[in-house]
Amino acid sequence: MPDTLPERPRLAPGVRLHFDKTREAWVLLGPERVIEAEGPAPEILKRCDGTRTVDQIIDELAALYAADRGEIAGDVTDMLGELVTKRMLV
Amino acid sequence: MTSVPAPLGLLAELTHRCPLGCPYCSNPLTLDDRADELDAATWARVFREAAGIGVLQVHLSGGEPASRRDLLEIAAAAHDAGLYTNLITSAIGLDATRLGRLKEAGLDHVQLSMQDVDADSADRIAGYRGAHARKLAFARTVTELGLALTINAVIHRANIERVAAMVETAAALGAGRVEIAHTQYYGWALRNRDALMPTREQVDRAMHEMESIRARYHGRLVIDMVVPDYYARRPKPCMGGWARRSLNVTPSGRALPCHAAESIPGLEFWSVREHSLAEIWLQSPAFRAFRGTEWMQEPCRSCAMREVDFGGCRCQAMALVGDAAATDPACELSPHHARIQQLAEHDAAQARMEYAYRGRAISATPAR
Numbered sequence: 193m194p195d196t197l198p199e200r201p202r203l204a205p206g207v208r209l210h211f212d213k214t215r216e217a218w219v220l221l222g223p224e225r226v227i228e229a230e231g232p233a234p235e236i237l238k239r240c241d242g243t244r245t246v247d248q249i250i251d252e253l254a255a256l257y258a259a260d261r262g263e264i265a266g267d268v269t270d271m272l273g274e275l276v277t278k279r280m281l282v
Numbered sequence: 283m284t285s286v287p288a289p290l291g292l293l294a295e296l297t298h299r300c301p302l303g304c305p306y307c308s309n310p311l312t313l314d315d316r317a318d319e320l321d322a323a324t325w326a327r328v329f330r331e332a333a334g335i336g337v338l339q340v341h342l343s344g345g346e347p348a349s350r351r352d353l354l355e356i357a358a359a360a361h362d363a364g365l366y367t368n369l370i371t372s373a374i375g376l377d378a379t380r381l382g383r384l385k386e387a388g389l390d391h392v393q394l395s396m397q398d399v400d401a402d403s404a405d406r407i408a409g410y411r412g413a414h415a416r417k418l419a420f421a422r423t424v425t426e427l428g429l430a431l432t433i434n435a436v437i438h439r440a441n442i443e444r445v446a447a448m449v450e451t452a453a454a455l456g457a458g459r460v461e462i463a464h465t466q467y468y469g470w471a472l473r474n475r476d477a478l479m480p481t482r483e484q485v486d487r488a489m490h491e492m493e494s495i496r497a498r499y500h501g502r503l504v505i506d507m508v509v510p511d512y513y514a515r516r517p518k519p520c521m522g523g524w525a526r527r528s529l530n531v532t533p534s535g536r537a538l539p540c541h542a543a544e545s546i547p548g549l550e551f552w553s554v555r556e557h558s559l560a561e562i563w564l565q566s567p568a569f570r571a572f573r574g575t576e577w578m579q580e581p582c583r584s585c586a587m588r589e590v591d592f593g594g595c596r597c598q599a600m601a602l603v604g605d606a607a608a609t610d611p612a613c614e615l616s617p618h619h620a621r622i623q624q625l626a627e628h629d630a631a632q633a634r635m636e637y638a639y640r641g642r643a644i645s646a647t648p649a650r
Contacts, residue, residue, distance in 0.1 A: 204430065204458060205428055205429060205430040205458065206390055206391040206429065206430020206458065207430070208366070208390065210338065210364075210366070212336070212338060214288050214334075214335070214336035215288065215336065219338065221338060221339065221366040221390075222391075222430075223368065223391045223393070223430055223432050223458065223459050223504070224339075224368075224432070224459070224506065226290055226338055226339065276501070277500075277501045278504065279458050279459070279501070279502075279503070279504050
């Protein structure tokens with residue numbers, strides 16, 4: 193896990209979110225990488241547009257799923273951290 | 283028989299023409315003629331069919347794809363088909379204007395080959411004076427345009443002492459990803475094996491060096507490795523399994539389960555000129571030949587790893603054992619494993635450094 197997350201995360205150059213019609217699943221496509229975006233991942237990734245802060249993304253997700261903010265915050269920061277380490281998110 | 287999985291990747295070999303002559307090239311010794319190349323409209327159809335059967339990523343390759351004057355039209359068609367579009371290039375033939383247009387057409391990623399960090403050595407390997415300097419300039423153009431860049435370095439005897447420097451150079455050029463790919467011996471690389479093979483000591487040192495450099499760049503640079511399988515104990519899961527994840531279309535339109543598949547005698551390949559990609563994927567004899575595990579012999583057949591490494595590489599089994607259905611001799615469980623090690627050690631001990639440059643006149647001395 194990286195020490196810090198980007199303030200306003202966005203997909204790295206060469207990375208995009210794509211709906212795979214054959215497999216009926218969201219995938220994150222990057223250089224020689226196909227990562228399945230499961231569960232809330234597509235909703236999180238759609239919001240990684242370089243304008244929203246991590247806090248805003250968490251707020252929006254908590255509202256979207258009418259879920260406890262604390263729980264959502266952990267899931268979001270874990271996922272973002274993992275993707276930063278993989279250079280899929282900057 | 284379980285259902286056939288959908289492919290993820292398409293390697294589109296747009297042309298076999300290339301200004302470089304790299305001796306490690308995995309293209310076949312007999313290259314397709316320009317006159318036989320598929321036209322852009324056919325490629326556009328192939329891309330739509332590929333997306334239709336589940337392909338997500340297309341790799342525009344060759345030869346040098348920029349040798350095609352209609353590369354822009356072809357790349358745009360790949361993007362319009364909804365495919366993640368990767369350009370695999372030597373940089374020769376691409377300037378900032380042309381690359382900028384490719385970006386506007388939807389190009390997602392550029393993979394640039396680099397032969398060495400030492401310019402003289404790099405140019406000698408490529409068989410093209412001035413290639414290295416042009417590659418450095420091109421890499422900067424790629425990142426200035428905001429395109430994602432991978433540097434691919436194929437490793438062999440002439441550059442293996444500088445793997446760490448290659449990763450450092452890639453990072454300095456702004457690459458997000460680097461591939462350190464030990465030479466895989468197919469096509470021209472097999473022809474040149476005795477001029478390319480490093481010693482076991484060199485390989486061990488390079489692998490060790492890569493461990494520390496990986497740790498140093500963790501989270502900053504994605505580093506992918508292609509392992510030197512002549513010195514390995516277990517085979518690579520070649521292509522992620524035959525006809526399981528990806529397919530290849532040659533410049534003239536033959537659809538192959540992997541780029542070296544034509545080295546296996548007796549396989550029947552279908553052409554995209556006559557068949558849809560869906561038909562080819564599901565029904566063509568070459569794709570069905572080694573799909574799954576039914577074709578396996580012992581020791582693969584009862585091996586716990588059979589759906590992990592899929593018995594290794596069919597083309598390598600053919601080239602070294604003479605039987606495409608045999609266990610890849612890179613596996614220590616193969617009865618021929620000692621032979622691959624002997625071949626590696628024998629070739630590594632050769633003083634020969636003269637290359638049979640890809641696509642150029644072949645000298646009279648055959649490779650073993």
